[in-house]
Each structure stands twice: as C-alpha cells, then as structure tokens.
Amino acid sequence: MKRRRWLPLTLFGAMFWCVGGLLAFLMRSEEYRHVFLPGATTHGHYQIEMRCDECHTPMMGVKNDACNRCHEQELAAANDTHPLKKFRDPRNADLLENIDALQCATCHREHRPHLTHPMGVTQPPDYCNHCHTSIAEERPSHIGLPFSSCATAGCHNYHDNTALYEDFILKHADQPMVLQRPVRRSLEARAQPPSRSTADARDLPSGVTADQQLIYDWEQSAHARADVGCVDCHQLGKLKAGWVAKPSLESCSRCHDSEAEGFLDSRHGMRMAAGLGPMTPALARLPMRDTAADLTMDCNACHGAHRYDTKAAAAAACRNCHDDEHTRNYDASIHASLWRAEAIGAGEPGTGVSCAACHLPREVHRVEGQDEVRVQHNQNANLRPNEKMLRSVCMDCHGYGFALDALADPALIRTNFRGRPARHLDSIQMVIDRAEAHRKTPDPTPDKP
Amino acid sequence: MKPFTKILAGILLASGAALALLSGCSKAKATGIAPKQMADALHAVLESDRTVYTKMVVNRLQNEEKVIKASEHWKDDKALPLPAQMFRMGAEMVQAKNAGFTYSLLSMWPVNKQNVPKTDAEKAGLEFVAQNEGTENYYAEEVLGGKKYFTAVYADTAVAAACVKCHNEHKDTPRTDFKLGDVMGGVVIRIPVE
Numbered sequence: 001m002k003r004r005r006w007l008p009l010t011l012f013g014a015m016f017w018c019v020g021g022l023l024a025f026l027m028r029s030e031e032y033r034h035v036f037l038p039g040a041t042t043h044g045h046y047q048i049e050m051r052c053d054e055c056h057t058p059m060m061g062v063k064n065d066a067c068n069r070c071h072e073q074e075l076a077a078a079n080d081t082h083p084l085k086k087f088r089d090p091r092n093a094d095l096l097e098n099i100d101a102l103q104c105a106t107c108h109r110e111h112r113p114h115l116t117h118p119m120g121v122t123q124p125p126d127y128c129n130h131c132h133t134s135i136a137e138e139r140p141s142h143i144g145l146p147f148s149s150c151a152t153a154g155c156h157n158y159h160d161n162t163a164l165y166e167d168f169i170l171k172h173a174d175q176p177m178v179l180q181r182p183v184r185r186s187l188e189a190r191a192q193p194p195s196r197s198t199a200d201a202r203d204l205p206s207g208v209t210a211d212q213q214l215i216y217d218w219e220q221s222a223h224a225r226a227d228v229g230c231v232d233c234h235q236l237g238k239l240k241a242g243w244v245a246k247p248s249l250e251s252c253s254r255c256h257d258s259e260a261e262g263f264l265d266s267r268h269g270m271r272m273a274a275g276l277g278p279m280t281p282a283l284a285r286l287p288m289r290d291t292a293a294d295l296t297m298d299c300n301a302c303h304g305a306h307r308y309d310t311k312a313a314a315a316a317a318c319r320n321c322h323d324d325e326h327t328r329n330y331d332a333s334i335h336a337s338l339w340r341a342e343a344i345g346a347g348e349p350g351t352g353v354s355c356a357a358c359h360l361p362r363e364v365h366r367v368e369g370q371d372e373v374r375v376q377h378n379q380n381a382n383l384r385p386n387e388k389m390l391r392s393v394c395m396d397c398h399g400y401g402f403a404l405d406a407l408a409d410p411a412l413i414r415t416n417f418r419g420r421p422a423r424h425l426d427s428i429q430m431v432i433d434r435a436e437a438h439r440k441t442p443d444p445t446p447d448k449p
Numbered sequence: 450m451k452p453f454t455k456i457l458a459g460i461l462l463a464s465g466a467a468l469a470l471l472s473g474c475s476k477a478k479a480t481g482i483a484p485k486q487m488a489d490a491l492h493a494v495l496e497s498d499r500t501v502y503t504k505m506v507v508n509r510l511q512n513e514e515k516v517i518k519a520s521e522h523w524k525d526d527k528a529l530p531l532p533a534q535m536f537r538m539g540a541e542m543v544q545a546k547n548a549g550f551t552y553s554l555l556s557m558w559p560v561n562k563q564n565v566p567k568t569d570a571e572k573a574g575l576e577f578v579a580q581n582e583g584t585e586n587y588y589a590e591e592v593l594g595g596k597k598y599f600t601a602v603y604a605d606t607a608v609a610a611a612c613v614k615c616h617n618e619h620k621d622t623p624r625t626d627f628k629l630g631d632v633m634g635g636v637v638i639r640i641p642v643e
Contacts, residue, residue, distance in 0.1 A: 079524065085545035089553055090639055091567055093594030138562050167522055438620035 039111035042120040043285060044380070047267070048274040055110070067104040070265065074381055078160035078388075099123075099130040107158075119387055125151065127158075141430045152386075154404045154425040163391035163400075169431045175399030183338075183397050184350045185362040185373045187310075204230055208243055217306035228255070252299045260299075262377030268297040269377075281321045292321040314354035315339060329416035330355065336416075358393045359383060385413055401428055484599035485588055487550075488638045492586075492603045495536070495552060495636060500608050503532040508609040519611065531615065549641070554605060556634025558624035560616065564634075568593065571637055574602025579632045587635075590642065598639040605634040 026032045033050050041049040048054050055066040075083070086092075087101040100106045109115065109122040116122055126147035128135075136143045150156050156164055204210060210230065218224050223232075232255075233247045244251065249272070253260035264273040271279045279297040281288035295301055302317040303309070315336075319327060330336050335353035342352030359379045365372045376382065382389050385407045394403035405421035406412055412421055507519045507529055520528035530538065533554055540552050555564050557575050566572040574587035583604030591600050607613045607629050616633060617625045627633055 083541065083545075085541050088544040088547070089540075089551050090593040090596065090598055090641075091553060091571065091637070093596075094567070096594065134562070162525075165522070168525065434620065 037111065040113040041110055042108075042113075042116055044120055045110060046285060047271050047279060047283065048276060051274045051276060054274055062105055067108075071104075075159055079162055080159045081161050082158055095131050099127065119384065124148075128156075141434065152408070154408050154427045157387050160387060163395070166431050166434070169400065169428055170435055172395070172400035173428050173432055175401065177399055177402040179395075179397055179399060181397075183353060184357055185364065186350065187362055187373055187375065202229060205235070205243055214306050217304075221306065221308045222310070223308060246300075246305075249298060258374050259377045262375075263299070265378040266380055267383075268301075268379070272297075284321075287323045288321050289323045295321060311343065311354075314356035314360075318355040318359075325414050326416055327355075329414070329418065333416040333418055353397070358389065361393050361396070363392070404428065484640045484642055485601065487640055488588075488599065488601035489586075491550065491552065491638055492601065492636060495539075495638075496603070498539075499532055499536050502535055503609050503612065507532055508611045512609075512611055532612070550639060552636060552638045554634060555637055556605070558616075558622065559634070560619050560621045562621075568600075570600045571602070574600070574637065575635045578602055578604035578635050583632050593639075597642050599642045601638045601640075603636045603638070604632045605636055607631050607633050 026035055030050055033052070036052070037049060040046070045055075052060070055063060057063055082101065084102055084104070087096060092101075096102065107123045107127065108120045112122050117125065121127075128150040129147040132147075132150075136145075151158060154164075162168070202215065218230075223229075233251045234244050236242045236244050236247075236251065249260055249263070249269075263269040268279055271277065271283075277296075280294055282293040302313045304312060304317075315330075319330070335357075338347055339352035339354050339357075341347035342349065356375070359382050360375055360377060361382060362373050363376050365374055382393055385394070390403055390407060394407065398406070402421070404427070405424055406417060408423060408425055409421045412419060510517050510529065511519050518526065518528045519531050520526040521531055521534070522528075523530040523534070536554050540554070544551055553564070555566050555571060555575060557566065557579065559565050566575045568591055570587075570589040570591040574589065577587040578585070581604075583606050586604075587602040589600050589602075591598055607616075607627055610629060612633065613627045613629055613631075616622050616627050
C-alpha cells in the first residue's frame with residue numbers, strides 16, 4: 001500500500017524529467033529550435049532567429065540592449081529624431097501612457113507577422129497621433145491630412161529625417177531632374193598594404209604551389225598593383241604551418257577593416273556575426289536563383305578570389321544570386337545602360353549606375369580633417385528607398401523633387417525606375433509656400449546687431 | 450532567567466540596535482543635500498556654461514568676429530550648434546545616463562511647439578519667472594507618471610544679441626519682439642523625491 005502511494009509521484013517526476021530533457025534537447029538543437037518560435041520573425045531578423053540569445057534573456061525576456069547593439073550606430077548617423085533618451089524626461093510621462101516610446105519593441109514587436117508593416121513597424125500607421133495631435137493647429141497646411149499619411153514617402157520618418165526637414169527641402173527644391181555631376185565618387189586606395197618580410201609579392205612558402213591561372217587573375221587585381229601578394233592574404237601564421245588555402249574574412253579585415261565591419265552588419269554577413277554558419281541564397285526569403293543556392297556569403301562570393309574585380313562585384317555578382325522583380329528589371333533600366341556605357345568607354349568615368357552604386361554606395365567619411373571615401377558594405381543601410389536612400393543615394397545624381405516623386409511610386413521602384421513618376425508630391429510646395437509667407441512678414445528687428 | 454530566554458533577549462536587543470542603526474542611516478540620508486539646494490547648484494552650472502557658450506563662442510565668433518556661423522542645422526551647414534541646441538543636447542545626454550535628475554529648456558513662446566509648458570508646475574513656473582523678470586525662482590512638487598518630483602523653474606534670459614535675433618526672426622516663432630535681457634523662457638530642473 002505504501003509503495004502505491006509513491007507511484008503517482010514517481011511517475012510525475014519521471015515525466016517532468018523526460019519533458020524537461022526533451023525541451024532542453026530541442027532548445028540546444030539548431031535543427032529543432034525553431035519549434036520554440038512564437039511566430040515568424042521579420043525580414044530584418046529571420047536570418048538569426050535561431051540565436052534566441054541575440055535578443056532574449058534566458059527567461060525569454062527582451063534584452064535591454066538587444067536593439068542598440070546592432071542599430072545604435074545607424075540611428076546616431078541618421079540623427080534620430082525620436083531617440084529613447086528624449087522620452088526619459090518626466091514631462092513626457094503623459095505621452096508614455098499613450099505609447100511607451102522608451103521601448104523599441106513598442107513599435108517593433110517581433111514574431112507578429114500579421115501586425116508587421118514595412119520597416120518592421122507593428123503599430124497601426126497612424127501612430128503619430130499619440131503625441132502630435134495638435135499639428136493641424138500649428139501647421140494649417142496639415143488640416144485634413146490623416147495621421148496614417150505622416151510617414152509616407154516625401155513627408156516624415158520616425159527616425160531619419162535628414163532629407164525631410166524644411167530648410168533642406170527648401171535648399172534643394174528647384175533642382176533639375178538629373179544633376180550635372182558624376183555619379184560615383186572616385187575610390188582611392190584606402191587600405192594600407194601590410195608590411196611583409198618577403199621581397200616579392202609572388203613568393204610562396206616552400207612546398208606551396210599555385211595555379212598559373214590564379215597568378216594571372218591576381219596580376220590583374222588592385223592587390224597586385226598595390227604590391228599585396230600571396231602571403232599577405234594566405235599566410236596567417238609563420239611559414240607553411242600558417243598557410244591558409246582559402247582565406248576568410250579575418251584575412252581581408254586585416255586591411256579592409258571598415259568594409260569587414262559593414263559586411264558583418266549586413267544581410268550578407270549578419271549570420272556570420274551571430275556565430276551561425278554563413279548566409280546562403282538557399283536560406284534567403286527573397287527570390288534567388290537556384291543555381292546559386294549553396295553559395296556561401298563571404299568576401300569572395302561577390303569579389304571573386306584573386307582577381308577581386310570591383311566592377312563585377314558591383315553588378316554581375318548581385319544578379320548571380322538575386323532574382324526578384326527589381327533585380328530582373330535592372331538590365332532594361334536607364335541605370336544599367338549608363339553602367340554598360342561606362343564599361344565600354346562610351347560614358348564618363350563614374351556615370352554608370354550599378355547595383356552597388358545604390359545599395360553599397362561610396363560614402364565620404366571625415367577622418368582627422370580629411371575626406372575618406374569608403375564603400376558601405378552594410379547594404380541594410382541602403383535597402384529601403386523611402387526611409388533611407390533619398391539623401392545618401394538618390395540625390396547623388398537626381399534633383400530632390402524628382403527623387404522624392406520617384407520614391408513615392410512603388411511601381412516605379414519595382415520596374416527599376418523605367419519611366420517617370422506617376423504622381424507629384426505636394427510637400428515641396430507646402431514648404432515653399434510657408435517660406436514665402438514668412439518672407440512677406442515685416443522684419444521684426446530692423447536694428448539688427 | 451533560563452538560557453533560552455537569555456538568548457531570545459539577546460537576539461531582541463541586537464535586532465533593536467540594528468534597527469536603530471538603520472533608522473539613523475535613513476535619517477542621515479534624509480538630511481543630505483536638500484532638493485532645492487541641489488537644483489540651485491545644478492542651475493548655477495547649467496546657466497554659467499550656457500552663458501559662456503552663448504557669449505564667448507557663438508556671439509563672439511558669429512556676430513563679432515564673423516568667422517563662423519551658428520545654425521539650427523549645424524551639422525549640414527558645418528556651423529556651430531545654437532546655444533539652445535547645445536543645452537538640449539546636454540540634457541538628452543544626461544537623460545541617457547539616468548543621472549538622477551533631468552532638465553529642460555521650455556518657453557511660453559517656443560520655436561518648437563514641443564517645448565511649450567505642459568504640466569501645471571511648468572505653466573505656473575514659467576509665468577512666475579516671466580512676471581518677476583527673473584528675480585525669483587519657482588519651486589514646486591509634482592507627480593508625473595506616478596513618481597513625485599521636486600521641480601524648480603529658473604528664468605532664461607536673452608544674454609546676447611544672437612538670442613534675440615534668432616528667436617525674433619525664426620519662421621516658427623510665436624513672438625517677434627524680444628529684447629536683450631528679456632525673459633524668453635525657463636530652465637526646468639526635476640529631481641525625484643520620495
């Protein structure tokens with residue numbers, strides 16, 4: 001009788017350990033961990049969804065710094081107009097009761113595909129209404145405009161308004177459709193060749209041989225012109241023991257540190273940065289070519305080992321994998337015809353528009369008082385035309401008004417900008433009208449100091 | 450007295466002593482620097498730094514020496530940040546640090562409408578310092594978001610010609626007749642209190 005009383009408890013204990021063990025096994029297994037996903041992740045995060053601990057605490061809360069670790073730098077660069085710190089002022093306590101702007105996850109909830117809008121926003125599109133209810137009183141031009149239209153192309157963004165503030169719009173309002181200046185900035189050699197003890201760039205450690213075709217490819221490269229030789233990439237340790245047949249990102253980053261950093265932040269490198277295997281087109285949600293399904297995303301996937309042809313990396317390499325409508329329409333676009341013209345010498349240097357010209361643009365960085373041109377390898381910074389690309393990309397070649405209208409036309413984006421914008425936005429005229437009205441008001445301080 | 454009773458009495462005595470000590474500590478904490486004194490000290494630093502920046506940097510380099518401009522869009526225009534922007538950037542940096550107090554620059558005639566007084570203490574404080582032409586400060590306690598704050602409001606006066614010129618000419622200003630020495634707004638400092 002006594003033994004029977006213990007039986008349910010023993011069975012319960014056994015079940016507890018079995019279920020616990022199974023859950024622990026599933027949690028640790030990369031193959032089966034997805035059973036814990038409470039819903040599909042967003043386009044920005046699905047690549048690393050199997051690394052729960054990137055965002056979550058052990059008890060599945062959201063880490064305080066989860067968002068900032070990856071996004072803080074780009075928000076600072078965009079001069080974020082709604083930084084979290086702004087809402088820490090107690091005077092905003094009443095606004096926080098409407099919407100908790102202290103948490104990124106208030107607007108960007110993960111695992112909620114049915115609620116997710118572009119840019120991973122999970123709030124209804126009229127979210128500006130929570131704080132800017134009196135905007136129509138301050139700006140009569142806004143009377144009748146629905147709050148759901150605030151954050152559409154050409155008006156406002158929540159974070160990045162660097163191309164949407166009034167004085168900027170006014171300054172660029174009368175630009176022509178196409179600007180009269182070259183497109184791409186000249187990319188002068190930035191990386192410093194490593195110091196090498198061997199005298200000849202072709203030197204190999206004893207016992208290592210190289211294919212003549214590889215040597216020929218290397219001779220065509222910028223590496224050869226800069227005297228960067230075999231050992232500079234392949235030799236990580238001393239002599240033959242340190243010879244690496246297929247150098248990884250670690251080798252490249254010894255000279256191309258900012259490019260490597262951008263790559264690890266990008267859609268191509270974020271899995272690698274999270275300690276997962278490299279990204280492959282087979283893992284992508286966007287349409288990709290079957291022929292490239294198993295290509296591993298590293299430096300050589302786009303640049304090609306030894307030849308390191310930046311022109312091939314700028315357009316052909318993208319189309320080697322990407323197979324969406326925008327990419328498929330590239331060949332028939334004016335951008336592509338300019339790129340081809342430059343390639344055969346019919347166009348001025350820098351006037352061709354490759355995929356990289358827009359999505360991995362050459363950016364000017366001010367370093368110790370000098371301008372330094374770098375290729376932004378984090379294409380995530382230039383993937384969303386309306387929210388991120390107007391100023392950093394489109395305005396390199398196009399006038400503000402044309403670019404604004406073009407980005408407001410989703411069909412035009414899909415056709416890779418074949419044709420003219422279907423609509424004209426009112427926002428520039430609204431700014432001009434307000435400036436004109438102000439200009440006509442009498443000068444309040446005639447005795448200017 | 451039985452040994453058990455002795456032990457019990459000893460524990461009670463020790464607990465009492467510990468409680469007395471802890472209560473002494475909390476009194477010591479309560480007798481620390483008063484919120485008003487703290488707010489006044491913070492304001493002295495904030496006002497001095499801002500005046501130095503306004504007079505010695507912006508007004509001197511922009512209006513007198515004419516070597517560099519100050520601009521609302523200082524990054525794009527490669528110019529100096531405006532004094533109010535410098536002040537707000539500091540305030541946001543302090544907020545990011547959760548430093549135990551916050552401060553803001555508000556006005557009944559703000560260029561940015563987000564900086565209009567919102568709470569009762571802000572409204573009363575800004576009116577008070579404007580009416581008194583900055584001769585007296587305003588102090589109050591208020592509850593915001595379920596927390597109690599000691600709130601101090603100090604007059605913000607036009608210390609340089611650059612202040613008056615910029616505010617009178619800005620297209621978003623609701624007031625265009627500011628003069629040097631006028632109270633243009635107020636600095637609000639908040640310290641959480643128990």
